[in-house]
Amino acid sequence: MAGRYQHSELAVGLRALKNHFGLTNRQIAAAAGVDERRVGAWLRGEHVPGRSSLRQIVRAMVRLAGRARNRRPLPDEHAHLLDDGETGPWWAWRDAAGAEDTGAPLSPLQAHIREFGTLIEERTRRFTGRGFVLDAIEGFLGDPAFASGYVVLQGEPGIGKTTVLAELIRRHGCVHHFNIATEGIRSADAFLADVCAQLIVRYGLDHADLPAAASRDGGFLSRLLAEAAVRHPVLVVVDALDEAEEAPDGTNTLFLPSTLPRGVHFVVSTREQHDLRLLVEDRRDVMLRDDDPRNIADITDHVSEVLRTGDGRLTGYRPDKLVDVLVERSEGNFMYVKHVLRDILAGVLTPSDVDTLPNGLRDYYRTHWNRMRARDAEHFLRFQEPTICLLATAREPVTAGQVTEWVREHWAANGWDGTRVRQYLVLEVVRQWREYLNTDGGGADTRYRIYHSSFQDFLREEIGLADYHTSVSASALAKIAITETSSRPA
The missing domain is CATH 3.40.50 (Rossmann fold)
Incomplete structure (x- = not known):
């Protein structure tokens, strides 16, 4: 299969593999250990990767595939890229790559x-x-x-x-x-x-x-x-x-x-x-007004399209009724529709919940918060609320390790035994709230942040973040004190 791809087709093939696995440029770059801007230039066809770089990024994509939720078939013309072989699927593109990466080095x-x-x-x-x-x-x-x-x-x-x-x-x-x-x-x-x-x-x-x-x-x-x-x-x-x-x-x-x-x-x-x-x-x-008839029409079309492709996950629902209820309760807000549709397709909501859906985005946040707390009030108080609220105080994406340190500081401030806080417990909270979070990077360096400012507003205005800001500050001061102590001569 060597030489099957020409330079002009290389970017098309790379994008096909990327889209097949549902990956982002950032994930590929992190897994391959290359600059994200380089990955973007290669996938757009602006530069041609050298053989070494090509091998890195294709193998990174195949490696990431184990964690990707792929439901789309790879187009026939690219299906051979998933074949196992002595040299791996990157081999099919070997002759289309250059000896070295093309394009000028990244400028200042x-x-x-x-x-x-x-x-x-x-x-x-x-x-x-x-x-x-x-x-x-x-x-x-x-x-x-x-x-x-x-x-x-x-x-x-x-x-x-x-x-x-x-x-x-x-x-x-x-x-x-x-x-x-x-x-x-x-x-x-x-x-x-x-x-x-x-x-x-x-x-x-x-x-x-x-x-x-x-x-x-x-x-x-x-x-x-x-x-x-x-x-x-x-x-x-x-x-x-x-x-x-x-x-x-x-x-x-x-x-x-x-x-x-x-x-x-x-x-x-x-x-x-x-x-x-x-x-x-x-x-x-x-x-862009929530009550504009054209906005309502866009939401109606979007809900109808998602429900049309929902397959067996909508058993028991009446699609016509569901469209009417979602459009009415959304109050013209796309973020509301996104959250509710995701919960319906994931099975979090059932047909019996349709008539009791809250009105508007803020009420939806409030209802979801209360629903999660009702499952286990003690666990929610000690793990879920601190983890989510501490993420809301962060000025930039942070690792699970950093959040774990903050949760321990929060526990100490409340007289609880912080040694019981383990990173895997924080990661479990992240998994349960994944629809409200964005992730950056991968592996041990994965960083998390609140997905949308409207949810951050809800947390600040209705839950309160002052105590959590204090925990973050206390954790930072403790680190400074440790650093100063360790740097003093014996």
């Missing part, structure tokens, strides 16, 4: 560019509907009377703003940045470094690296936008301004420029009625 600028490919993939994998929102945005971008400026997409948490912007990025391949409070990606510094580096790389601007002052204010960003706009229209997409750090008095959120050069547009999103610091010369707003 690449170190500033954040990888959001996994997020974009996840949000656009089954993208449907939302034509009315995208048409409104595209209409503004193509309006000759709107030569430059900001398009602001507004809507409540969970209504689908991030998904809309991810689809816009997928279609345009534009410069982009996501503010994610649960990952600690919310500073002006992170935004400016990421977007400035992307602008230089994408538009071939004459800068080898970012100057030290690039992330100090919006001056260098404005300069780059002007340089790029001389030759090309420029589109920059920025998600979740409401999750960004509070701006200094008198400045825009993330130091966004008040005036944009002709041909430059920003599309940004924020919560509805959020106190947004965005004082700009030209701005258009797109409102």
Whole structure:
């Protein structure tokens, strides 16, 4: 089978294997021990991997397959890649690979560019509907009377703003940045470094690296936008301004420029009625309202499609009734629908639960919280609530080992024996709450974070996180004390 693939087909085959196993670029990169940006470039066909790298990533994908929940057949033309053999399935692509990796080495600028490919993939994998929102945005971008400026997409948490912007990025391949409070990606510094580096790389601007002052204010960003706009229209997409750090008095959120050069547009999103610091010369707003008939129609179509493909897992349900109930109880919120459909398909909810489904996303969180607590109140108090609430306090994704340390500190603060807290017990909580968490990386370095800011809001406002912040601080101080003690001379 050697030589079956040509260079132009190599990326297609790699993507087929990746999609077959339901993997992400981040998982492949971590398992293969290579840079995630390199993996993305290889799978997009921008660079050709050398034989050594090809062997690493294909074997990594096959290795990860044991943990993947695959229900899709591998296309016939790629089925032989799963054959066992003396050299492994990567052999089929050997002659399509180069002797060495092609493409220039990663420049200093690449170190500033954040990888959001996994997020974009996840949000656009089954993208449907939302034509009315995208048409409104595209209409503004193509309006000759709107030569430059900001398009602001507004809507409540969970209504689908991030998904809309991810689809816009997928279609345009534009410069982009996501503010994610649960990952600690919310500073002006992170935004400016990421977007400035992307602008230089994408538009071939004459800068080898970012100057030290690039992330100090919006001056260098404005300069780059002007340089790029001389030759090309420029589109920059920025998600979740409401999750960004509070701006200094008198400045825009993330130091966004008040005036944009002709041909430059920003599309940004924020919560509805959020106190947004965005004082700009030209701005258009797109409102994604929960009671908009077009939004309700999108939710109806989405629920109907999921139920249509639910197979035997919907035995005992009346699909027509289920669609009506979900659409009504969702109050126009896509996140609500996502959680309920997942619980139905997983068997957590039964047909008898349909008539008692809560109204709206916040009530759904409250109902699920109470349901989990009712199963074993003592275990919930000592393990589940601390684990989830401590994850909600984290400013970035953290390992199970770190969470275990925090839970022990929480136990000590409550007069409980912290030595009873074991990491496997924390991981069991993570497994039980997996639909509310995101995972990054793999193996011992797997890191966890709260999936969505709306759930973090619920925990902060209704459960309370003050005591858990104290436990995190106490754990950090204890580490400092140990370090100082061990560093003293005997």
